[in-house]
Amino acid sequence: MPRLTELNFVSRVRRHIKHPYQHKRQKILATGDDVKQVNEISEKQIKKGRPCLRELTDMLDCWKLHDFSDSPCQKVIFAYSDCIKVEKARLKEEEKAAKASFVPEGRKPSPFQINRLLKRYS
Amino acid sequence: MAQKGMTKPHPTLDLDALETTVTDMQSGKYKRKTVRYAESDQSTVLTHDQIVRKFIVLIMKGGNKDTARRIMDKTMEEIKRRQVREFHRATESQKLQIITDPRKIFNQAVNNLKPVLLVTSVKRGGIAYQVPVPCPEKRQLFEAMKIIKAALAEKTNSRIPFHEKLATIIMDAAEFKGKAMDRKIEILKNCERNRAYAHFK
Numbered sequence: 031m032p033r034l035t036e037l038n039f040v041s042r043v044r045r046h047i048k049h050p051y052q053h054k055r056q057k058i059l060a061t062g063d064d065v066k067q068v069n070e071i072s073e074k075q076i077k078k079g080r081p082c083l084r085e086l087t088d089m090l091d092c093w094k095l096h097d098f099s100d101s102p103c104q105k106v107i108f109a110y111s112d113c114i115k116v117e118k119a120r121l122k123e124e125e126k127a128a129k130a131s132f133v134p135e136g137r138k139p140s141p142f143q144i145n146r147l148l149k150r151y152s
Numbered sequence: 153m154a155q156k157g158m159t160k161p162h163p164t165l166d167l168d169a170l171e172t173t174v175t176d177m178q179s180g181k182y183k184r185k186t187v188r189y190a191e192s193d194q195s196t197v198l199t200h201d202q203i204v205r206k207f208i209v210l211i212m213k214g215g216n217k218d219t220a221r222r223i224m225d226k227t228m229e230e231i232k233r234r235q236v237r238e239f240h241r242a243t244e245s246q247k248l249q250i251i252t253d254p255r256k257i258f259n260q261a262v263n264n265l266k267p268v269l270l271v272t273s274v275k276r277g278g279i280a281y282q283v284p285v286p287c288p289e290k291r292q293l294f295e296a297m298k299i300i301k302a303a304l305a306e307k308t309n310s311r312i313p314f315h316e317k318l319a320t321i322i323m324d325a326a327e328f329k330g331k332a333m334d335r336k337i338e339i340l341k342n343c344e345r346n347r348a349y350a351h352f353k
Contacts, residue, residue, distance in 0.1 A: 080351045086284070089268070090344050098337045099328070100264070107268055114286050 069148060071141045082113040160188045165196050193217070201255050203262060203293070210297050226315035228254040231323060261325035265296035265336050269343040274352050283352045284343035296336075303331040 089110050092103040100107070132143060139147075164170055193205060204224060212220040231254040239250050251257055270287045273280045287295065303321050304314075324330025 080353075082286070083351060086269075086350055087347070090347050093340060094344060098340050101328075110286075111268065 069152070071144050081117040082110060085110040085113045160186050163187050163190050165190070165194060165200070165202065167196060167198070170196070203259060204255065206293070207297050207300075210301055223315050223318070227318040227322070230315055230319040231257055234319065234323065257326045258322055261322045262293065262296045264328060265299050265325055265332055266292040267295055267336055267339050269340060270295070271339070271342050271346065272353070274349070276352065281349045281352060282342070282346045283349045284346055285353055299332050299335045300325070303335060306331065
């Protein structure tokens with residue numbers, strides 16, 4: 031299977047390694063940039079936002095004022111629950127769009143897609 | 153039990169939903185031809201309530217659904233008797249406000265006990281923090297029933313029959329007072345105490 035990136039020169043640089051077979055997993059290129067070839071990308075790169083914090087604080091303030099009774103705080107509770115519903119729907123659509131087309135246009139590929147491409151072509 | 157057909161969508165048991173005409177048969181819900189089997193204690197009868205059925209399953213111990221169902225029937229009867237007694241004693245203007253249907257009172261109590269926030273533990277740097285988190289709708293139902301179940305487990309000095317205890321808890325919860333309401337307020341107070349960690353999740 032032909033490679034996408036042609037390796038001109040590969041050298042085994044001596045480094046502190048924990049496991050004796052670690053050098054077989056990491057092939058180090060002897061170029062100016064110390065590039066590390068990796069088989070998989072971790073999926074923790076996506077930073078998830080903290081939605082609906084303002085509505086949450088409003089609700090907690092209202093509860094503290096009225097001693098946690100529901101009737102004077104109805105408006106604020108509905109605002110919070112509506113905000114959560116909207117955020118959930120938005121997240122669902124984003125996940126669908128990220129997984130729909132395998133090579134996405136105009137946006138960064140997700141780690142899921144990058145790992146699949148790496149498995150295919152390396 | 154994992155049987156063939158148990159992973160499919162639930163059947164509709166609302167009479168209103170069954171009697172409405174469907175215009176768009178190709179949309180997602182009606183694309184499927186097969187539907188999950190209904191349980192033996194579910195029915196489309198007018199006196200059947202899905203929420204009461206869930207509560208019976210929660211009360212049940214050791215697979216004795218018959219005793220759980222009988223307890224629930226006794227509580228409904230007890231609620232009705234108390235409300236009818238109040239109805240006869242009340243003045244004419246007050247009579248309009250008294251609800252005698254025990255199912256409505258039970259649904260109202262469960263709605264009043266649904267918590268909007270819950271507390272989960274999140275580990276950061278070796279320490280477990282209690283973080284307030286929004287509660288989804290299905291879980292809210294379950295938490296409300298769990299609050300009632302926990303209020304039942306409290307010990308009292310005098311020996312009260314189980315169905316009378318349940319009846320008092322339900323009727324008080326429908327009016328925003330009582331043991332179950334105190335438990336719900338404790339959950340919300342815990343969330344308010346830990347509001348500084350709300351951005352952790």
